[in-house]
Amino acid sequence: MKDSGYDIQDFRDIAPVFGTMDDFHSLSKAVHKRGIKLVLDFVPNHSSNLHEWFQKSVKREVPYADYYIWADAKGFGTEATPIPPNNWRSVFGGSAWEWNQERRQFYLHQFLKEQPDLNYRNPLVLEEMKNVMQFWLDQGVDGFRLDAVAHLFEDEDLRDEMVKDEDATDEYSQLDHKYTFNLPEVLDVLREFRIVLDKNSENATKIMMTEAYMPVEKLMAYYGNKSHPIAHFPLNFALISASQKNITAQSIYTAVSTWMNNLPKGAWPNWVIGNHDNSRAATRFGAELVDAINMIALLLPGTPVTYNGEEIGMEDADVSWEQTKDTAGINAGPKKYKQFSRDPERTPMQWDAGINAGFSNANQTWLPVNTNYKTLNVESQLNEKWSHIKVYKQLTEARKTEAIMNGGLDIHILEDSVLVYTRVREGFPGYVVVVNFAPDTVTVDITNLAHMPNESSVYTFSTTYAHSFTAKKRISNSAVVLPGKGGLVLTFVPDFPKEVISL
Numbered sequence: 001m002k003d004s005g006y007d008i009q010d011f012r013d014i015a016p017v018f019g020t021m022d023d024f025h026s027l028s029k030a031v032h033k034r035g036i037k038l039v040l041d042f043v044p045n046h047s048s049n050l051h052e053w054f055q056k057s058v059k060r061e062v063p064y065a066d067y068y069i070w071a072d073a074k075g076f077g078t079e080a081t082p083i084p085p086n087n088w089r090s091v092f093g094g095s096a097w098e099w100n101q102e103r104r105q106f107y108l109h110q111f112l113k114e115q116p117d118l119n120y121r122n123p124l125v126l127e128e129m130k131n132v133m134q135f136w137l138d139q140g141v142d143g144f145r146l147d148a149v150a151h152l153f154e155d156e157d158l159r160d161e162m163v164k165d166e167d168a169t170d171e172y173s174q175l176d177h178k179y180t181f182n183l184p185e186v187l188d189v190l191r192e193f194r195i196v197l198d199k200n201s202e203n204a205t206k207i208m209m210t211e212a213y214m215p216v217e218k219l220m221a222y223y224g225n226k227s228h229p230i231a232h233f234p235l236n237f238a239l240i241s242a243s244q245k246n247i248t249a250q251s252i253y254t255a256v257s258t259w260m261n262n263l264p265k266g267a268w269p270n271w272v273i274g275n276h277d278n279s280r281a282a283t284r285f286g287a288e289l290v291d292a293i294n295m296i297a298l299l300l301p302g303t304p305v306t307y308n309g310e311e312i313g314m315e316d317a318d319v320s321w322e323q324t325k326d327t328a329g330i331n332a333g334p335k336k337y338k339q340f341s342r343d344p345e346r347t348p349m350q351w352d353a354g355i356n357a358g359f360s361n362a363n364q365t366w367l368p369v370n371t372n373y374k375t376l377n378v379e380s381q382l383n384e385k386w387s388h389i390k391v392y393k394q395l396t397e398a399r400k401t402e403a404i405m406n407g408g409l410d411i412h413i414l415e416d417s418v419l420v421y422t423r424v425r426e427g428f429p430g431y432v433v434v435v436n437f438a439p440d441t442v443t444v445d446i447t448n449l450a451h452m453p454n455e456s457s458v459y460t461f462s463t464t465y466a467h468s469f470t471a472k473k474r475i476s477n478s479a480v481v482l483p484g485k486g487g488l489v490l491t492f493v494p495d496f497p498k499e500v501i502s503l
């Protein structure tokens with residue numbers, strides 16, 4: 001638990017803090033019975049330093065000696081302190097090299113020192129990890145989210161990295177990671193993983209999503225191509241990046257259109273709203289915009305990715321230094337831990353107003369429950385007349401329609417602060433999403449959008465709009481009045497020119 005589960009000691013078991021293999025099987029059975037697919041996080045880049053392979057690698061035992069990236073010291077300083085082979089840095093700060101006194105060599109860790117990097121230049125390692133994948137497929141999982149894939153390879157000559165931005169607040173961002181990030185070999189290994197998945201896809205597709213933060217143009221290579229597909233989709237963090245700056249109709253428009261314009265032909269898009277590594281959506285976008293962001297992400301073409309709790313608008317919790325569990329935070333020390341700790345977005349799911357928010361009946365939870373749980377929880381939102389979860393449920397209903405699943409996309413900015421897009425498929429009801437990012441009321445005319453009739457009817461609206469709209473009510477498309485900070489989804493019968501049949 002040095003990295004909350006990303007430091008794996010046995011790739012073929014469930015860690016006791018989470019349960020047993022029997023628990024896993026009952027979970028798998030329970031979700032499959034409900035028609036839900038089960039996708040596991042697969043961590044190919046590193047193991048825990050407590051993994052048997054690493055322990056044996058330290059002892060140079062055959063065949064494990066080269067399972068990890070080992071390198072000699074560059075020299076020895078005062079008091080015989082070993083000097084790391086080069087200047088590479090860990091994502092979590094400090095050198096990416098850790099000295100091992102027993103083997104008298106350094107090992108590489110792109111993340112924590114308790115997470116030694118596996119050596120993918122050793123074909124045995126790739127074989128082992130393909131077998132791990134097959135093991136979980138045999139247990140009935142429906143696919144994987146592949147963790148930190150851009151870190152799989154490093155420069156064989158261990159060349160130093162150049163300084164890119166001396167003033168960057170985190171040490172990792174100061175260097176240009178030309179020799180440790182997104183090397184061309186990464187795609188070859190991912191292709192091998194995809195072949196394993198495809199071999200197991202006779203009855204149903206086993207999905208592969210990859211996690212890598214990089215500019216959209218570079219990320220598209222992770223889709224592979226028609227004859228050599230790689231990921232079904234590389235996770236798209238554009239909405240997360242957009243929310244870390246000034247959120248405007250323009251910034252969200254740019255995030256969406258850049259992705260769509262770079263997407264290879266026939267590739268399936270996706271939209272990540274939040275995850276366990278970034279502040280919660282309600283904290284990043286502002287609580288008023290939670291429903292609007294869910295509307296945008298759930299009704300765009302492709303797959304939306306929601307982090308647990310974000311369907312009810314959970315917010316970052318205030319986690320004290322004493323309560324901090326994330327090593328990325330702990331390593332930064334009591335003064336700077338808040339800048340690096342990911343604990344605030346990892347507090348327990350808020351189910352109800354009972355003990356531990358209904359998440360656990362233990363005396364204490366791993367991380368504290370957010371103090372707002374008494375009012376912000378699933379149960380109370382289900383009892384309220386209008387709430388985030390009710391909006392979210394309506395959006396998932398809409399996802400079952402032809403227009404949302406297979407329709408075209410037409411996206412625009414109106415009056416500077418309004419983002420609007422339509423989803424239309426001939427012969428089916430169309431949808432239009434209209435979001436006002438400004439704090440003041442704006443009136444827009446949406447009749448100029450493709451296939452738009454003069455009237456539409458209200459499908460769903462933000463909780464911030466609860467007093468302004470009524471479901472199913474017909475409204476005029478030439479003057480849609482949008483109060484500040486909120487979103488609206490309308491449905492309409494698309495106008496398609498009638499076919500003229502001449503006799």
Ligand code: GLC
Binds near residue numbers: 043148277
């Ligand atoms: C990914 C995970 C993150 C973890 C890291 C190392 O980025 O999302 O939580 O710390 O990989 O495994």
